[in-house]
């Protein structure tokens with residue numbers, strides 16, 4: 001079953017339909033949708049939804065439809081009891097929402113031995129016990145929660161930790177929006193203008209503070225820190241936002257009106273970085289063994305030789321400093337956002353789950 005039919009969810013259904021034949025031939029796998037849910041509606045078909053029905057539902061969601069009013073739809077509020085009505089030899093819940101309300105259903109799925117695939121990072125960046133329950137199951141995969149389809153999580157879990165390497169530090173630039181802000185600051189543009197334009201082009205959340213506060217980057221840092229075994233909660237991450245914390249109390253419009261007050265400071269920061277041959281980036285950092293400040297997210301001025309900048313500007317980059325990679329970090333780099341890429345990462349997780 002799939003929770004969420006937004007940009008990523010719709011791209012995923014389409015990719016599954018497009019690749020069905022190929023997976024049947026090459027992997028002997030066929031994914032059937034028994035349920036699709038959005039915020040308040042559900043389409044449930046225990047025998048499996050037909051490809052035509054799936055395509056029609058996705059098209060209707062493209063046009064802004066609500067599942068509960070569409071063919072076969074009904075109101076639904078996320079009750080995990082739904083799972084009891086599904087008799088699947090190998091069930092999987094795919095969470096491509098941006099909501100923490102899916103947690104009870106995900107926990108029930110794990111309890112039943114189902115697979116869980118998450119692009120939604122909120123369940124893994126909420127209470128530590130939920131993170132542990134979800135990730136201790138070998139049937140939970142969450143590659144796209146950090147840097148979309150870039151293999152950051154599998155590199156850390158499988159190639160480094162599971163093979164006995166010792167990870168000392170992880171650093172990364174994992175916010176496409178904050179990378180864009182930093183690059184345009186470097187070009188001498190004003191913060192307020194950059195934010196207004198990025199928002200108008202859909203490059204920020206409707207409330208740009210979601211990005212500018214560094215919260216999204218901090219959640220990714222938290223997931224990586226927890227995978228290193230650190231028992232942290234989100235409050236333990238030292239997050240430095242790009243605006244004063246008091247501005248969280250403002251309405252969105254008022255916030256945007258006050259942003260020009262910060263322009264001079266950021267022009268100065270960018271100019272200072274430039275004059276020293278350095279580059280501004282919003283960086284997450286996780287130290288494996290430091291007692292304090294071991295997980296943080298903040299704006300930094302990077303030296304030209306910094307690994308996070310080479311060989312050029314990319315959406316996302318994560319560097320793993322480990323015992324085995326002593327001569328230089330293992331770097332995962334590339335475009336780390338976008339619904340199509342994210343959906344492809346979710347599909348890859350599904351295929352890996354199907355492999356057992």
Ligand SMILES: NC(=O)c1ccc[n+]([C@@H]2O[C@H](COP(=O)([O-])OP(=O)(O)OC[C@H]3O[C@@H](n4cnc5c(N)ncnc54)[C@H](OP(=O)(O)O)[C@@H]3O)[C@@H](O)[C@H]2O)c1
Nearest residue numbers: 004005006007008038039096097098099101119120337338
């Ligand atoms: N887009 C990217 O580049 C990217 C990259 C990496 C990870 N992700 C993550 O992928 C997830 C999905 O992103 P998106 O861009 O597709 O988001 P989105 O367009 O906002 O779509 C979210 C979907 O989830 C549904 N939803 C919300 N609460 C729900 C609930 N409690 N139960 C069931 N469905 C619920 C929404 O329903 P309605 O349709 O009724 O509103 C909507 O269909 C997010 O967690 C995001 O952080 C995205």
